[in-house]
Amino acid sequence: MSSSSNNxxxxxxxxxxxxxxxxxxxxxxxxxxxxxxxxxxLSGVFWQRFISAWQQQEQSYSIYNPDLLGCGKSEMPHLAYFPEDWAAQLKYFLETVVKQPVVLVVQGALFPVALELVNDPMQPNYIKGLVLSGPPAWKIMTEAGKPLQQKILWNLLFDSPVGNLFYRYARRRKFLQSFSTRQLFAEAEAVDPNWLDFLQAGAKNLDSRYAVFSFLASFWRKDYTKKIQSISQPTLVVFGNEASSISREGLAETPQQRLDLYLNNLPSGQGKIIPGRNVLPYESTKEFVAVVKDFVRQLSILI
Known part of the structure; x- marks a missing residue:
């Protein structure tokens, strides 16, 4: 797997x-x-299994795998992070480093970052398509968060000594294994040592907590209905057949209902349901690579 690490x-x-x-x-x-x-x-290391499988099957497309600010090997400033911040980082990355047409492949609740990026009126026409891996339940994506509650959570809980202690607890191997089994993977045995090793390594730096707590404070929660309906690029939505929701608002949706809601609101959407739950590029790598490969090949013919 030939690659280079850059900054x-x-x-x-x-x-x-x-x-x-x-x-x-x-x-x-x-x-x-x-x-x-x-x-x-979590960081770009999440994609290593997908990248390895992809390169074994498809060698016609380069891959850019950035660490978002606050994660992995990128700098970790003491900030409250919003989707607009990470979208601005990726916009700069596209314009100055990538400088060619891309397909965005987005995992889970980072879909709002892709939405802010795609809907940026100053965004050059680099984004030709999107792949959404297990995006949040439709109700979560279309109900705005509560700014006052978010601010209170951040100031009194997360950005405090209590938050520091909580993060130390949350990065323990036992907790990571339990959470992954309960919320992310379809099969407990799929929560393998490789998964737990890279989570523990990634959480070793306590400054990585600011990005995580920004997510837990729900700074990404907005009503994204209009932005989703404004996506003109072809979009592939992929759900696992055992997809679940961490938030109570999404518990009532079956995977098929969730997929239908997205497809009813995407101007140029298509969808697939494959085996797995919520981290498809890792737990159902072979199946995820197959559907993404077909989608990208279709796009490459059109542009």
Whole structure:
């Protein structure tokens, strides 16, 4: 798996990414830009299993795998992070580093980051398609959060000594295994040592808690209905057949109902349900690669 680790500066912050070049000598017309989830220990490392499987099957497309600010090998400033912040980082990354058409491949609740990026009126026409891996339940994506409650959670709980202690507890291997089994994976045995090892390694730096707590404070919660309905690019939505929701608002939706709600609101959407639950690129890698590969090949013919 040929790759290079690189850095760039955005707003005086040091940001990291990995680049996996196409194995074909001719220049391809599309690349993949991966957007990793936010969570204890999560970063671009989340995509390593997907990238390995992808390169075994498909060598015509380069892959860009950035660490979002506050995660992985990128700088971790003491900030409350909003989707607009990460979207601005990725916009700069597209314009100054990638500089070619891409398909955004987005995991889970980072869909709002992709929405802010795609709906930016100043965004150059680099984004040719989107793949949404297990996006949040429709009700979660279309009901705004409560700013006062978010601010209270951040100031009194997360950005406090209590939050520091909680993060130390949450990064313990036993907690990570229990949470992953209860909320993320369809099968308990799929929560393997590799998964737990990279979560623990990623959470070793306590400054990684600010990105995680920004997510837990729900700074990403808005009514995104209009922005979703404004996506003009072809969009593939992929759910696991055992997809669940961490939030109570999404518990009533079956995977098929959730998929139908998205497809009814995406101007150019298509959908797939594959085996798995909520972290499909990791737990159902073979099936996820197959549906993404078909989608990207379709796009490359159209552009």
């Amino acid at each position: 760039y500066s955005w707003k005086n912050f040091d940001c990291a990414y990995q680049f996996y070049p196409s194995q074909h000598q001719q220049s391809e017309n599309l690349a993949l830009l991966l957007i990793h989830p936010i969570g204890v220990g």
